[in-house]
Amino acid sequence: MPNKFLRGWKNGRTRKVTHETLGHLSAIEITRPENGRYLRNKAGRAVITGLYNGVRVKAFQAHSVQHAIFISDASSLLPEIFPHVHGIYGRWIFAEWAEGTHKGVTYESSLNLFSQLHAVDLKHLPATGFDYLEDYIIPRFLEAATLAGKADKYQSHIYEVINHSAPRQLSHPDLTLANVVYSRKNLVSIDNELLSSGKLPLLDACNCAKSLDRSSREVFWEDWIATRQPDEIEIRNTSIAWLFREVGSCFISGRFDRCNSLLTSLDDVPEQSLKALDFPLV
Numbered sequence: 001m002p003n004k005f006l007r008g009w010k011n012g013r014t015r016k017v018t019h020e021t022l023g024h025l026s027a028i029e030i031t032r033p034e035n036g037r038y039l040r041n042k043a044g045r046a047v048i049t050g051l052y053n054g055v056r057v058k059a060f061q062a063h064s065v066q067h068a069i070f071i072s073d074a075s076s077l078l079p080e081i082f083p084h085v086h087g088i089y090g091r092w093i094f095a096e097w098a099e100g101t102h103k104g105v106t107y108e109s110s111l112n113l114f115s116q117l118h119a120v121d122l123k124h125l126p127a128t129g130f131d132y133l134e135d136y137i138i139p140r141f142l143e144a145a146t147l148a149g150k151a152d153k154y155q156s157h158i159y160e161v162i163n164h165s166a167p168r169q170l171s172h173p174d175l176t177l178a179n180v181v182y183s184r185k186n187l188v189s190i191d192n193e194l195l196s197s198g199k200l201p202l203l204d205a206c207n208c209a210k211s212l213d214r215s216s217r218e219v220f221w222e223d224w225i226a227t228r229q230p231d232e233i234e235i236r237n238t239s240i241a242w243l244f245r246e247v248g249s250c251f252i253s254g255r256f257d258r259c260n261s262l263l264t265s266l267d268d269v270p271e272q273s274l275k276a277l278d279f280p281l282v
Contacts, residue, residue, distance in 0.1 A: 043136060043193060049097065056097035057086065060193055066129025068093050071195050073125050074170070080186045081116060098190045100181030107220040109187050110175045110208045115227070117170040118201055125170075128196040132173050133203070133241060134162060136194065140248025144259050147251075157240050157266060164199050164237045171198035176211035202230050202238040203245075209277045217278045225281065235281055239270045246273065 045061035062068035068088040075082035075095070083096040130136075138158060145151040172195050179191040198204070205224050209217050230238070243266055250259040265273060271282040 045091075045193060047193070052086075052094070058083070058095050058097050060093055060095070061091045062088075062093055062193065063091075063130035063135060065091055066127055067091070067196070068129070070126055070128045070130070071192060074120075074195060075192075077120070077124055078116070081113060081189055082192055083188065083190065095192075098181060098183045098188045100183030100188060100190075102177070102181055104182055105177050105180050105187070107177070107208075107212055107216045108223075109180050110177065111220065111223055113172070113175055113180065113187055113189060114201070114204065114208075117172055120170045122168060122170065122197055125197075130194075130196045132171055132194055132196050132198055133200070133244075137241060137244050137248060138162075140252060141244040144247050144251035145263065148260060148263055150263060154263075154266060157244075157270075161200075161237045161241050161244070164233070166199040166234065168197040168199055169201055171196050171201070171204055173204050173207045175204065175208050178211065200234065200238050200241055201228065202234055203241050206238065206242050206274065206277055206279075207245075209279070214278060218280075221278065221280055230281070235274070235279075236271060239273045239282070240266070242277075243270055243273045 043063070045063075047058070047060040049056065049058055051057070062071055065088075068091050071093055072085040072088050075085045083098040086094045086096065088094070138161075141154075142151055145154055172189065172192070174191050174194050175189060179189060181188055181190055202224075205220075209220055212220055243262055247259055247262045250256070250262060262273075274282045
């Protein structure tokens, strides 16, 4: 892709990004989905597949320009895990389309990737430009709580979760089995739009566990707990964050009765929310 479309040059960790007109996106031959509509991910950002000079690419929007820089740099730092980023253009990221297979991908595959991600020293990466909890989970939760007339009631819960005392780690809330493939003999994460850093690695694990069947969840949690040993505070704050996540999910899908039921759960024992994921320490 011509350099004028992409991140232009490096100056230490500072990145200068050119801002051309959207007309330059015509350099990509867009491939529409079978239903004829463009794709949007669950964060509401555009995702497009297409060809550039005969090479298949995935073009997707990050939360911000800084977030696009962060994802690009993380991909360069961990080329065995993330598809190669050809470049960025504003919030747009142009990444290699990872050809691979889901055959042989199990819960152990996600655990393997989590271990590699959580071992990364964030000093090697720039500011994230996006926080999964503060920029995605909590705003959706507040939309639901506000409509229910309860937003003020849960400010203490929000404060508690945001101020969780723990070092930040590389965070990936989308390492489900559907988003991991074997490509060139490596395990590769193919949906990285929500990649950032966070203080609740157990929240990432909950997102993964939700996609597993019950028998797989049991061994997943056994392995996770054996290697990470979450304490009571992390479990409590993760359970609150998980309720925020589930309330927001129900709200945007129109399941308002379930949404109200979950809001009530915040008044009781939020740790019980993890029982639905077969988490054994509650």
